[in-house]
Amino acid sequence: MTKITKTNSLDKVQEHLTAECFNKLFIGGQFVDPIDGQKMPTYYPATGEVLHELPKGNANDIGSAIRAAESAWLDGAWASMPASARGNLISRMAQGIEENIEVLAAIESADVGKPFRQAALTLGGAANEGKYWGSLGAVLDSEQDTPVNSGGGVGGLPPDEWDVVYRRDPIGIVGLISAWNYPLNVAFRKVAPALVAGNCAILKPSEIAGLSCMFLGKLAQDVGIPEGVFSVVTGGPETGAALVASPSVSMVSFTGSSLTGTKIMEASAQKLSQVALELGGKSAMVVFEDTDIERAVETTIKGCLTNGGQICTAHTRLIVQEGIMGHLLKELKNVFEKIPYCRDPITERERGDRAWEAGMTDVIQPLVSASQLEKVLDFLNEAKAEGIEIYTGGRVPDPADVGNSGGYFIQPTILTNVPRDSDAWQKEIFGPVLSVRSFSSEAEAITEANSTAFGLASTVMSSDPAKAMRVANRIRSGAVFATSTGEGLLAEHPAVSRGGFGCSGVGRELGIFGLHEYTELKSVNYSGFSIAEAKENSNNG
Ligand code: NAD
Numbered sequence: 001m002t003k004i005t006k007t008n009s010l011d012k013v014q015e016h017l018t019a020e021c022f023n024k025l026f027i028g029g030q031f032v033d034p035i036d037g038q039k040m041p042t043y044y045p046a047t048g049e050v051l052h053e054l055p056k057g058n059a060n061d062i063g064s065a066i067r068a069a070e071s072a073w074l075d076g077a078w079a080s081m082p083a084s085a086r087g088n089l090i091s092r093m094a095q096g097i098e099e100n101i102e103v104l105a106a107i108e109s110a111d112v113g114k115p116f117r118q119a120a121l122t123l124g125g126a127a128n129e130g131k132y133w134g135s136l137g138a139v140l141d142s143e144q145d146t147p148v149n150s151g152g153g154v155g156g157l158p159p160d161e162w163d164v165v166y167r168r169d170p171i172g173i174v175g176l177i178s179a180w181n182y183p184l185n186v187a188f189r190k191v192a193p194a195l196v197a198g199n200c201a202i203l204k205p206s207e208i209a210g211l212s213c214m215f216l217g218k219l220a221q222d223v224g225i226p227e228g229v230f231s232v233v234t235g236g237p238e239t240g241a242a243l244v245a246s247p248s249v250s251m252v253s254f255t256g257s258s259l260t261g262t263k264i265m266e267a268s269a270q271k272l273s274q275v276a277l278e279l280g281g282k283s284a285m286v287v288f289e290d291t292d293i294e295r296a297v298e299t300t301i302k303g304c305l306t307n308g309g310q311i312c313t314a315h316t317r318l319i320v321q322e323g324i325m326g327h328l329l330k331e332l333k334n335v336f337e338k339i340p341y342c343r344d345p346i347t348e349r350e351r352g353d354r355a356w357e358a359g360m361t362d363v364i365q366p367l368v369s370a371s372q373l374e375k376v377l378d379f380l381n382e383a384k385a386e387g388i389e390i391y392t393g394g395r396v397p398d399p400a401d402v403g404n405s406g407g408y409f410i411q412p413t414i415l416t417n418v419p420r421d422s423d424a425w426q427k428e429i430f431g432p433v434l435s436v437r438s439f440s441s442e443a444e445a446i447t448e449a450n451s452t453a454f455g456l457a458s459t460v461m462s463s464d465p466a467k468a469m470r471v472a473n474r475i476r477s478g479a480v481f482a483t484s485t486g487e488g489l490l491a492e493h494p495a496v497s498r499g500g501f502g503c504s505g506v507g508r509e510l511g512i513f514g515l516h517e518y519t520e521l522k523s524v525n526y527s528g529f530s531i532a533e534a535k536e537n538s539n540n541g
Contacts, residue, residue, distance in 0.1 A: 026217025029227030045113030072228030087137020094130025115352030170198030281456030299486025455501025
């Protein structure tokens, strides 16, 4: 087997990474070196080779970004622009993503270890979503000065002598902290609405794989986002913690693990500042025995193996009705054991995860890092020690199967005989590991689905629409798919808001509710003169 080496696949990506934006922090509209001149490495997960040394910002650099943001916020020009004008700039940034998908996808495939094809598809999604956020600027403008009594005044209207309107103000300086699994998508999903709403924003991407996020600084500069309105400071957890702790930061929007989410909420509580938290999950795939078995196999595989199982909405708990348990497991095992490994994600242009279209995952990517691999192996060792059955997988693959590459690969794994209180059922493993339990009645299916502290996304499969709806309505999670085919599983639409119940999060992303997270609702009471008079006078003046 050929060993994948730097010379035959990393060189080209590393050429892209010589650009300034991948080697400097973006602060106050300029690309600058970190104050202490530190760097940190990222690795190509398929081989473990160093991919790039990127700048490591620290609390001092966060301080610089905050001073730049304070000056832009005090200037006020950005916050008082029409949101539609800010939206136009965001749409142009989205256009910039679209025009650079080839380069960005190559970078993400090298940084995260995902097949190029998948990276390109999801980055296309980020560009579309950005255009959606851009268009919401006009919607936000139309929501300004909405009469309070336009809603019919249930429970009583304001006094006649008042002219009361609602406005949605930006919050101020917001900290945006993102995860590595879909780097640019996760980051831009924060940057775009935060800026459309009129905030000044500082992005701290993940240190594990955040290179593509650095390009957002370049796009902001290209489209003319004013100096200080948007900064990108790369660095580790301490850098994120410095951003959260700053008294000048009025809101933090975070995507990452529930553990870090807790720390961010604690730090924000000290200054009573707001948080929006998109956290982990342990999503349920509930399959009734009236489901077409082939569809159930495809959907289960897509649900748990997309992005190597490293997706917050990964459906890693299969809850299957007793009558089809044996059959479904046998079919799943067949597929799990045949899916080839993605030895060189950068060059993987044909095969790849098809989360965004019909079909199923047909290649297994490496995990993102050595520590993620270790974490997954620890979970599996603990499961074995507890007597949980490894139905298939459970080990690092034979080196020959992955081209002797030294990458962070793990066999796709199915665990059976999983107790409800075990870590394998309760905790997010973030790898290609499916835990299975069975049920007999509809009530039991609901109990099983709701048996963890998470509540991000779940699916119920049945050919009986009424049953699927009953169960979907009882599942406690921010997004539920009720389906007979599995079509659209994991798909997201920019206009459809979603978020987490319980330990999966606080607040909502996407859609108008997602935009509102970055605003403060304010009522303005006019008396002695009407708002119409006030507007007319300001137009004349
Ligand atoms: P993580 O919590 O380890 O890190 C996320 C980010 O937080 C990184 O940028 C990191 O540097 C920063 N950070 C770490 N400690 C910090 C602290 N004390 N203060 C401030 N910032 C800190 O998560 P991860 O491993 O990068 O990402 C994987 C997790 O993200 C999984 O749990 C996954 O489910 C979750 N995720 C959720 C969603 C969602 O939409 N709900 C989407 C993607 C990923």
